[in-house]
Structure formats: C-alpha cells, structure tokens
Amino acid sequence: MIISGPSGSGKGTVVKQLRPEDGYALSISVTTRKPREGETDGRDYFFTSEENFHKMREEHDLLEHAVYVGNYYGTPRKYVEEQIQKGKIVVLEIEVYGALQVKEKFPSAVLIFLMPPTLPELAARLTKRGTEDAVTIEARLKKTLEEVPLIDSYNYVVINDVIPDAVAKIDAIVLAERMKPFRAVEKIKQFTDSQKEIIC
Numbered sequence: 464m465i466i467s468g469p470s471g472s473g474k475g476t477v478v479k480q481l482r483p484e485d486g487y488a489l490s491i492s493v494t495t496r497k498p499r500e501g502e503t504d505g506r507d508y509f510f511t512s513e514e515n516f517h518k519m520r521e522e523h524d525l526l527e528h529a530v531y532v533g534n535y536y537g538t539p540r541k542y543v544e545e546q547i548q549k550g551k552i553v554v555l556e557i558e559v560y561g562a563l564q565v566k567e568k569f570p571s572a573v574l575i576f577l578m579p580p581t582l583p584e585l586a587a588r589l590t591k592r593g594t595e596d597a598v599t600i601e602a603r604l605k606k607t608l609e610e611v612p613l614i615d616s617y618n619y620v621v622i623n624d625v626i627p628d629a630v631a632k633i634d635a636i637v638l639a640e641r642m643k644p645f646r647a648v649e650k651i652k653q654f655t656d657s658q659k660e661i662i663c
Contacts, residue, residue: 468577469607471588473623480630488551496534527564574617
C-alpha cells in the first residue's frame with residue numbers, strides 16, 4: 464500500500480497510526496535531506512549522503528527513487544520484499560513519481576493519495592510546522608499543484624482533516640481490498656477443492 468500526498472498533508476502522522484498488530488509493516492525510506500527536529504535515523508528515515516544514495520541506486524538496492532524539492536528519496540528493496548513474503552501490508556510513504564514506479568513492479572499495489580482539506584490549510588500547516596523557510600514552502604506548494612493531475616493514477620483519495628478519521632478510512636480501504644476476489648485466490652481454491660471432495 465502506497466500513501467502519497469503533499470508535504471504538510473499529514474502523511475507521516477497518519478502512517479504512524481497504522482498499527483503493526485493489524486498487519487501493517489511500515490517501510491522506511493532513505494533520503495539525502497537533513498533530519499527535522501525530532502526525527503531519528505532508522506526510525507523516520509535512513510538519512511544518507513548523495514554519494515551513498517547514488518551507490519544504492521546503481522546497485523539496484525532501491526525499489527524506487529525520486530528527487531523531491533532538491534532532495535533524493537528512495538525505498539530499500541530488500542525490506543519490502545521480505546515483508547510481502549510474510550503476508551504483511553507493506554506501507555510505503557512516498558511521493559507520486561516513486562509511487563508510479565512501484566506500481567509498475569507491483570501492479571496489485573493499492574495507491575492512496577492523502578489530501579489536506581484546502582490549499583490554504585496546507586500552506587498554514589507548512590508555516591506552523593516551522594521547519595522550512597518561505598522559499599521552501601513556496602516550492603512545496605508549487606510541487607503540490609504539479610502533483611494534482613497525477614491523482615487519477617491512484618486508487619483512492621483520502622481527505623486528512625481529522626487524523627483518526629483518515630486512519631479509519633485507510634483501514635476501511637484495506638478491508639475492502641482484502642475482499643477482492645483476486646486477493647483471495649488461495650481461499651477460493653481451498654473452498655472449491657473441499658466441495659469436490661464432498662461431491663466425490
């Protein structure tokens with residue numbers, strides 16, 4: 464499951480509310496940007512140099528990668544593949560171009576775009592956060608407007624007005640997706656095989 468959205472839409476806050484006991488496994492992105500106050504390496508992101516990032520990309524250690532407002536971001540491949548094998552719902556919190564790269568490799572991936580209620584609300588959140596200067600905030604808002612046309616490539620849009628409501632909507636999406644026939648192939652096969660035994 465991929466969750467994207469503008470900086471300030473609350474992606475990180477929402478993703479942290481998705482509980483491991485409900486089957487979620489949160490992927491940690493690698494990035495070249497500087498840590499914000501309160502962020503920890505290995506918990507929020509793997510913070511690295513541009514040199515090391517390019518090495519990871521060249522060695523195909525990244526499932527996807529992209530540049531966002533002058534910084535590199537990517538998803539380590541190994542962890543994602545291991546969690547999928549365990550049957551976990553792997554959650555990738557990544558930007559839109561990276562999301563589309565992953566969709567090509569995993570066509571069954573579910574893409575959710577998290578939106579703030581309004582653009583002025585987004586601007587207010589970015590300003591209140593106090594982690595970027597006015598130039599960076601303006602760049603992030605411009606980037607948001609560039610991303611909006613790509614929402615059509617997503618499966619769902621969730622408006623993040625109240626965080627618990629947004630989390631509940633994502634849980635509902637997961638529940639609905641789990642009930643789609645193509646995700647229940649093995650259970651359907653077991654059902655039909657048992658029916659054959661009864662008939663025989």
